[in-house]
Structure formats: C-alpha cells, structure tokens
Amino acid sequence: MKLLEIDGLVTELSDGRNWLRAVDGVSLCVHRGETYCLVGESGSGKSVTALSAMCLLPFARHRHPGGRILLYPDVRATPGERPGGHTEAVDLLRADEAFLGSVRGGRIGMIFQEPMTSLNPVLTIGEQLDEALRLHRPELSTQERAERVVEALAEVRMPDPASRVREYPHRLSGGQRQRVMIAMALICEPILLIADEPTTALDVTVQAGILNLMRELQEARGMGMLFITHDFGVVARIADRVGVMRRGELVENGPVGQVLQTPRHAYTQGLIGALPERLARAPRPPLQPRPLVAVRDLQVHFPVRRGFMRRVVDHFRAVDGVSLEVGAGEVVALVGESGCGKTTLGRALLRLLEPTGGSVELDGRDITRLPRKSLRCLRRRMQVVFQDPGSSLNPRLPILTTLIEPMRVHGIGRDDEDRRTRAEQLLERVEMPADSLWRYPHEFSGGQRQRLAIARALVLEPGFILCDEITSALDVSVQAGILRLLRRLVDEQGLGMLFITHNMGVVEFLADRMAVMHEGRLVETGPTAEVLAAPRHAYTRKLLAAVPRLDTMLAATD
Amino acid sequence: MTETASLHGGRALRSRSWSRQVLAALLKRLGARIGLVWIAALVLVATFAPFIANSHPLYMVVDGAASSPALRHMEPLDWVWLCGFALAVVLLLLPLKAWQRLLGWLLGVAACAAFAYATVSPPALTIYEQYRELEADGRVERLIRAPIPYSAKDYLRDFADTGIEAPLAAGDGRVHWLGTEENGADVAARMIHAARIALGIGFIATGIALLIGTLIGGLMGYFSGVVDIIGMRLVEIFEAIPTLFLLLTFVAFFGRSIYMMMIIIGITSWSGYARYVRAEFLKLREQDFVQAAVACGLPLWSILFRHMLPNGIAPLLVAASFGVASAILAEATLSFLGLGLVDDPSWGQMLNQAVQSSTFNWWLAVFPGGAIFLTVFAYNLIGEALRDAVDPHTQRTAGGAS
Numbered sequence: 031m032k033l034l035e036i037d038g039l040v041t042e043l044s045d046g047r048n049w050l051r052a053v054d055g056v057s058l059c060v061h062r063g064e065t066y067c068l069v070g071e072s073g074s075g076k077s078v079t080a081l082s083a084m085c086l087l088p089f090a091r092h093r094h095p096g097g098r099i100l101l102y103p104d105v106r107a108t109p110g111e112r113p114g115g116h117t118e119a120v121d122l123l124r125a126d127e128a129f130l131g132s133v134r135g136g137r138i139g140m141i142f143q144e145p146m147t148s149l150n151p152v153l154t155i156g157e158q159l160d161e162a163l164r165l166h167r168p169e170l171s172t173q174e175r176a177e178r179v180v181e182a183l184a185e186v187r188m189p190d191p192a193s194r195v196r197e198y199p200h201r202l203s204g205g206q207r208q209r210v211m212i213a214m215a216l217i218c219e220p221i222l223l224i225a226d227e228p229t230t231a232l233d234v235t236v237q238a239g240i241l242n243l244m245r246e247l248q249e250a251r252g253m254g255m256l257f258i259t260h261d262f263g264v265v266a267r268i269a270d271r272v273g274v275m276r277r278g279e280l281v282e283n284g285p286v287g288q289v290l291q292t293p294r295h296a297y298t299q300g301l302i303g304a305l306p307e308r309l310a311r312a313p314r315p316p317l318q319p320r321p322l323v324a325v326r327d328l329q330v331h332f333p334v335r336r337g338f339m340r341r342v343v344d345h346f347r348a349v350d351g352v353s354l355e356v357g358a359g360e361v362v363a364l365v366g367e368s369g370c371g372k373t374t375l376g377r378a379l380l381r382l383l384e385p386t387g388g389s390v391e392l393d394g395r396d397i398t399r400l401p402r403k404s405l406r407c408l409r410r411r412m413q414v415v416f417q418d419p420g421s422s423l424n425p426r427l428p429i430l431t432t433l434i435e436p437m438r439v440h441g442i443g444r445d446d447e448d449r450r451t452r453a454e455q456l457l458e459r460v461e462m463p464a465d466s467l468w469r470y471p472h473e474f475s476g477g478q479r480q481r482l483a484i485a486r487a488l489v490l491e492p493g494f495i496l497c498d499e500i501t502s503a504l505d506v507s508v509q510a511g512i513l514r515l516l517r518r519l520v521d522e523q524g525l526g527m528l529f530i531t532h533n534m535g536v537v538e539f540l541a542d543r544m545a546v547m548h549e550g551r552l553v554e555t556g557p558t559a560e561v562l563a564a565p566r567h568a569y570t571r572k573l574l575a576a577v578p579r580l581d582t583m584l585a586a587t588d
Numbered sequence: 589m590t591e592t593a594s595l596h597g598g599r600a601l602r603s604r605s606w607s608r609q610v611l612a613a614l615l616k617r618l619g620a621r622i623g624l625v626w627i628a629a630l631v632l633v634a635t636f637a638p639f640i641a642n643s644h645p646l647y648m649v650v651d652g653a654a655s656s657p658a659l660r661h662m663e664p665l666d667w668v669w670l671c672g673f674a675l676a677v678v679l680l681l682l683p684l685k686a687w688q689r690l691l692g693w694l695l696g697v698a699a700c701a702a703f704a705y706a707t708v709s710p711p712a713l714t715i716y717e718q719y720r721e722l723e724a725d726g727r728v729e730r731l732i733r734a735p736i737p738y739s740a741k742d743y744l745r746d747f748a749d750t751g752i753e754a755p756l757a758a759g760d761g762r763v764h765w766l767g768t769e770e771n772g773a774d775v776a777a778r779m780i781h782a783a784r785i786a787l788g789i790g791f792i793a794t795g796i797a798l799l800i801g802t803l804i805g806g807l808m809g810y811f812s813g814v815v816d817i818i819g820m821r822l823v824e825i826f827e828a829i830p831t832l833f834l835l836l837t838f839v840a841f842f843g844r845s846i847y848m849m850m851i852i853i854g855i856t857s858w859s860g861y862a863r864y865v866r867a868e869f870l871k872l873r874e875q876d877f878v879q880a881a882v883a884c885g886l887p888l889w890s891i892l893f894r895h896m897l898p899n900g901i902a903p904l905l906v907a908a909s910f911g912v913a914s915a916i917l918a919e920a921t922l923s924f925l926g927l928g929l930v931d932d933p934s935w936g937q938m939l940n941q942a943v944q945s946s947t948f949n950w951w952l953a954v955f956p957g958g959a960i961f962l963t964v965f966a967y968n969l970i971g972e973a974l975r976d977a978v979d980p981h982t983q984r985t986a987g988g989a990s
Contacts, residue, residue, distance in 0.1 A: 382879055409885030439890070
C-alpha cells in the first residue's frame, strides 16, 4: 500500500542569482511497512529530495518547476479523527502551511544526521518531546502526555527513562541523543519516517544498535521509512528497496537484493566496485620490514582539574601504555571507535602533543625527550595527513608556497626553481594537474585537497607517514582513488604508514597489520587477515560484528 | 606572491589571493566606497594642505624676481607628508607583497622624516602680512595664490577688526568661506590643516595598538598555559586604566604633545586587539594545517605570522577600523576639553571655540563637528563593510545538496 509517492520531482535551489537543479525528475514510492533507501555520494541531491518531501527547504530559495509529492491517507485512523486526517492523496508541494504543519512531526517524522545539534541545548529532553505531543495531540492531558514521553523513551531503549526526562541534551552521548531524536520523531505515531543519514556521525557499535532499533520500531508499527545514506553496508542491513541517486537523478531503483547483487546501471556498479573491501588487491610479497617507528609503553594522560584552586584530582588516560611498531614498507591500521585515544596516540607519536610517559623511537633513536630544536630537523622523517580536507591546507597560501616552504626550511633543493620542479613531480605522483601549484585550496574538491595534503607530507621525503582518518570525509569513489594511491606510494617507496581509521573495509584493503584500540589500550594486534578472520579479543569481535558489510549481508539474504 | 610570479610567467593561470577577493568584495559595497572616498579625500587634503590653504603665495614675481614663498616656508612635516604620499603611490604600483609594501613605506617615511628634520629649515620668522602689503604697494607683477589664501595660523593682524566672523561676513574684501575663529584665523584653512591630526592620530595610535595587541595576543593564543594566564592579567590591567584620565594626567605633567597622545591612546587600547588575536589563535592552533606546519618542522615565526596570522586577521581589521574612529574621537574630546594642542588646529579644539565666547558660533560647531562626524562615520562604514567582506557566510551561498 502506497504511503508516499514522489512523482517526477524537480527541485531547483537558488544562490541568489542562479538557479541550480538539485533534483531532476526523481520518481519513487514508499510503501507501508517498507524501508526505501536513497543512496548517493555527496551532492547527489538525496537530502534535497527528503527536504522537498517535508517542504523544509529554505523559503524563497527553492522552487519546484515540476513533479508531485503525494501523501496517501492513513488507513489506521478514521478520517477526521486526528487533525490533518484526509481521505484523498494530498500533493504536499501544493498543500497550505496549516496542513503541512500538521503533517510534519504528526504524520511524517524526521531524523537528522547530526545528533549533537538537532536537540535544543537549553530545554530538557522531556520538554522537547512534550512539545511535539502538545502540538499534534491537543486532546491529551498533561498527565497522559508525561506518560507518553516516558513510554517513548522506553521504546527507544533509553536506560532509566523516567529520570532521563529531566536531563539536558549535553548529558547524553551521541547515540543516546539519536535515540531521543527517534523518540521525538515517533512520539506522534507518524505513518512515515524520513531519516537523513541518522547514523553517519555515530560509531559502528552504536550505529548497529540504532539500525536494529529503527528496523524493529518500523516493523512493530508498520511505518514506511525513507532512509538516506551513503553507506552500502547500511543499505544492505536495513533496506527493502533502494534508489541510487547521481547528480539529482535517480539512476537505479529496485529491491535491495537485486540492486546490490546485480546492479544494472554503470554508476551503481562503479559505486559498489569502489567499496574498499571490493577493491582489487595486488599480491604483496611477504616482506620482513625493518622497524622504523617503535612506540613503547606510551602514555598520554590529561589532568582532570576540579574546584576553586583547579587541583588535579585525577587523570584522564587517553593513551594508556601502548606499544606498537611500524616497519618500512608496511601499513599498520589503528582501529577504534571515537574517543578510544587513537588520534591522541597519533599526535603523541609525532610529538605534536607531549606524551606523559613511555617512549617513541624513530630509526632506533628515542625522540620522546629530544629538545625542540633537534626535533625540528627530525620532523622531515615523519609526516602527517589529517582527516578534515576543509582545514588540512592553509587557505591563504597557494599550493606552491605550501609545498615549497618546508623544502626551503629543511634545505631540500638547490634553489626555488629546483624546488618548484620537485613540487611539480610530486603533484604528478599524487595524480594532480601541474597547474594546481598556482591555485588556492578552496578551488579544490575534498579528495583533491587530501591528495595535496599527501603531497605536502611527501615533500620532505619522509620515512614514516601518519594518516589520521584521511578518507573518512570522502565519497567512496574518491576514497578508492586515494587508497590505491597510498598503497602504491607505500609499495614503491618503502614508506612506513600508520593509518588511523574506523572503516574495516579500508583496513582490509590497505593494511598489512592492524591494531585495535579500546579505551586507551591496544586490545589486539596482528596481521590484518588473521585479525579480521579470527578476532581473539571480545571487543574486536563486537566491533567487527557491528560493521555493516555488504558481502556478509548479501550472503545472509541468500 | 612574488616568488610564484618570478618563477612562472603564466600569470593567467594563477588564482586571486584571499586579500584580493576581500578587496573586491569590499569595493562592491556602497558603504565602503563612500567611506573610502571620504578618507581618500582627507588624505589628499592633508598631504597637499600647504598648496590648498596658505598665506604664502605659491608663485610670485616681485620686482622682476620670481620666487615661491609657499615652498620656502614648507615645514619638515609638510615634506614628510608629501614624501610619504609619493612613496605610497610608488609602492602600490610596484608588484610587491603586502608586508613588503608596509615595511618599505614605514622605513621610507622614517628616512624621509630624519632627512627632512635634519636639512629643511624654513625661515624662523613668518610674516604672513608681507605679501598683502607687497600687493597693496603694487610691487607684485605676477601672483599665484593658493585656493584659500590664508594659513592656519595667519591671524590677519594687518586687518583692524580681526576676531570672530561668520562665513562671508568679513569686510575689507576678505572672503572666508567658513568664517573665522576667535583669533581671526580662517576656519577653512584651519580645518584643512587639522585633517592631518585626525588622520595621523587615528593611524598611528591604532598602529601602535595593533602591533602590541597582535604580538601579545598571538603569543597568548599560541602558547596558552602560563603565557596565556600572565597575558590575560596584563590585558585586564590595561583594560582597567581609563584612557581619558591617563591622558589628562599626562597632559598635566608633561604638557601638550600630539605624539604623547598617539602613544598613550595606542598603549591603552591594544587589549581589545590582543583578545581578538588570542581567540583566533586558540582556534587556529588546533587546525590541521597549523599542526601540519608544526609537523613539517617550520620555524615558530613562520607558523605564527605566515600560517596563523593571515587566517586570523579578519576580525582584527574590522576592529582596527573602528579603533581608528575611536582614536579620532578621543583626540577630539581632549581638544574640546581644552587639553589638546595649543596653537596647532584640531577639529575638537575648534568645536570648543564654538561655545567659548558669549554667543554660540554655529559655523565653528557645524563644520568641524561635521568633519569629525563624517570621518568617524567613514571609518565605521568601512569597518561594517569589511566585516561583511571577510565573513564567508555572507559571501558563500547556501543550497549545497546532501
């Protein structure tokens, strides 16, 4: 039974001067009790489609030159019993504000991506849940509403819901906030739930819990769900039907098994083929890496201060006794969930952060207690590439200056002419056009900026590179290119690389060995294939089980 | 960057730098254009003041001998202004980096000042009346006067009834477009010369404040910890000093000096800039490109001034343009209170004269008051436009998809 039908939707957005077509003739249909997944890379128009369905696009900045969005009546309730009830299918694009107001939150619930900002920080979660009820169910008494709120929180498995009602959002973790968001979206018993990347900002173990919860609630209530994501693993876990979007168009549409296993459109085939676990791996000769960087019993403790005199009452052990070795010509992946201390470990390893205890050896030489001056000369041996492509390059300097300055400081190259030639060769190695040298970072896409950041790291001819989640902000197809590039650089130049990530697919493709980190400690280390196939530690098993993976899901459905 | 230009001929490939983008965005705004036009007009007037309002004729032939009394009576300060202006024009035409231009200009002006004060010595005794007497005697064959033929300190002693006169009300065939003040000097001439004080105090006081503020704020923000704690206490101490009373005290002890005022306004108003820079640096320090610069082993000065400062300069520029306006107001306030300069004209001091005599002299209130208002307004307009121009949210457009 149809719930929401999007028919030839065209959405254009304005930047004040020009109109840009963000959604171009998308037609799809969400049925009762069915999850429709809209997949696509960033900029494909999947969020705009969802926002169009809710009529939530910025006022006077959008228009719909064509298409209809039909909301079908709710068969559970008799018409007229609840406000906003209707017997005919209504075109939301042409409905008035009053009707839309009753639909949003009442008949269509919505969950957004960022749990940290989608709750109001100055209201308790109880008040925020209550507000939706007060608006859409005015017939309920205060007492009934309070009961409903607690019920709703219990339904999304909040521990101790009765007392959580009075908590403010900042007291909750990301996963708990997303549960509150789900409770809020569901409290008025909508017939359709629109979820825009609800688990993207969450850790995999938390994500697994949220996905299970959403699936269960949907089945229990017979809701329709429009689920937007970029992650094929998530699609495989939750979807009944899938639509693949590209540049505003729906290029493929069908049942999940069919789309994922035998994709018809070349773009879908490319996307699925670009998943890191699907990338072809060249056979690597077993090498006996000579140790390059060795971390011994490294500790980074942050003091916890309390009270008037800012006394140190305790230490937060971000990194608590980690020992790790990275050899030349090998990639070691450091895996863990957010807050486990993997980034802190990386920064302490480069001495961007002073470790509290333990030692870091580079080429057999302890650099933990070197004075800054002698450390500066050693810095060219170890380089770093960071996560956020938006801030990894100095926005005020052209690429040439960014690349040449470190060379000049470390005395690489005879003169600037020579250094420029080197910079050009380097750009070629990271597969960027030579005229990039004269451009500024804002002119490049995220993937290009990460390539430039890699070039900046390579400029000093280092032996060791730390990569801190460098592909996690990128689309899969872009990520695939960067991963191949990294592997090639490691294989050709015998670099040692520590690759921090939370993506198991990336680990599988890239890493020779992997280390799993949990609460500041390494719980398991070993060759990638072994750890993935037969995890020994309970946490590793839990982590691997939570990762939504296309292949295992497909195998399960067969 | 010139290094890229010198290395590579193909300039067409290069993109616009951030400063050029900001400049373009700034010039798009009407407020900024109005403000900049007014400031530019003030700079021109201040630079060429001796040629606009001067009792000494620009060119004169007396008894067959040609001379230029205006040039002969130019003070060292007049030469410094002219040299500074010429140097600024030359540096703007040369393809240099912003910091090279600034440094070159400062050094050049300092050299000019040293040279001018060492060599230029105008006649110690200035007799403004002599030219009018010569003319009355009929000995002048050719005479080119300045558009306003009165100096700022020409009190017209040769006329019988000197004193305060309304615009265009003076007798003896004299034309005072904006009237005269209580000693008989021409208001228009005094206002033109006072433009120098307004510009000078604004730029030098703010320059001093910016320099101290950036340095202290930058160190606080980058090092944080103990440096930050000490720096913030210093900021609080300076914020607790009331500038006006400090100025009054200094004027009482050391007499009246425009340079003293500039320095005192400068060293009491840096704390705001220090806070801005500190906040920006605290934020920037954690940015990936700064961490990458540290990881590249770049020297501290490069990290601070090449990678961090240009990225944190936006709020500073905005604050500075408002700071210039408030420095001008501080000087005007002091002068209005009668604690400004004794003999040199300033707009605030002229305002004071408007209410000093028994009658209210409207022309002494309207014209200098209008000039103060317009100048402060112009700087505020520029500041507002700059704030919008450097703010990416008003520039960039929304509407990104998923």
